[in-house]
Every structure is written in C-alpha cells, then in structure tokens.
Amino acid sequence: MIVDSFLAEILDGIHQSGDEYRVALYVPGTKLNPRTSVRYTTVGEVGESYRDERGDMQSTGYKAGGQILTGRRLVRDGSVSFLDWDSPVWSRVSISAREVMIFNATRENRAVSVFEMDRTFISTNGDFIVELPEPTAKTAVVRIGRM
DSSP: OBOHHHHHHHHTTOOOTTSOEEEEEEOTTOOOOTTTOOBOOOTTBOOSEEEOTTSOEEEOSOOTTOEEOOSOEEEEETTEEEEEOOOOEEEEEEEEEEEEEEEETTTTTEEEEEEEEEEEEEEEEEEEEOOOOOOSTTTOSEEEEOO
16 A cells, blocks of 8 residues: 555655665564555564574574565556566565565655555565565556546
8 A cells, every 4th residue: 555655755756767666574563554654664674583492593584674676667557557566585584574565765765655465474494475466557556546
C-alpha cells in the first residue's frame, strides 16, 4: 500500500525514475502503517545476527537497509499507472519476515510503500524471495489513478 507521504512527494517532484529504490524486510508484528510510515526505519527490521542454541552469535545473512530493487518498470493501464520491479531475492539467509517496506534511498530513505505478506515466511540458510504481486492496475504494490 502506498504511504500517504509519497503521494504529496510525487507532486513535489521528489521521487525520480533514476533514484535507487530499496526493499527492507520486517519481523511479524512490526505494524508498518501507510498513514504514519514516512522514512525507512530499522525498528522491527529483520536482524543481522541471532544467538544459536549454544548461545553463539550467528549471521542471518541479511543486511540492514535491505537490498536494491532492480528491473524498474512504469506501466499505464487505462487511468491507473503503476511501478513494478523484479521480485527481490536474498540468497543464503536464515530469517523470518512478514512485513515489507519499499523506500527511496536516494531521497533521504523516504518511504514509498508498505505491505504485509499473507503469512510469515521463513528461510533457513536458503533463498528468501519476496514475490511482488502481479503488476496490474488492481494489484501492483505502487499504483496511482482512478479505478
């Protein structure tokens, strides 16, 4: 869901096509909110390390700040325009996440969209893929227009 601040920021020309857009993952219960999420935050973000059963610190393979989104596409379908990217993949990570934030790293980490996946996904030393919704006028993560 697009965050409220993004709508005004597009009218101000803040977000540009050549900017670096990133995606960050958050643990269940973070409660990212499109009304109040204004900038990327580390609060609730998936951790970079954890304690194993012996109490030793282990790396999750995830880095704070998420990862760069690639394959940006701007599409217009009737009176709706939407952005889409390739589905991001974190390789060889041990994480669980349920919430997602897309943000503009070029523009002071301003939030673009936040959403909750349909369940908590877990990866144990494997690939973690965020399957972005089908890019249509009704389902794209970032869409603006009249339906």
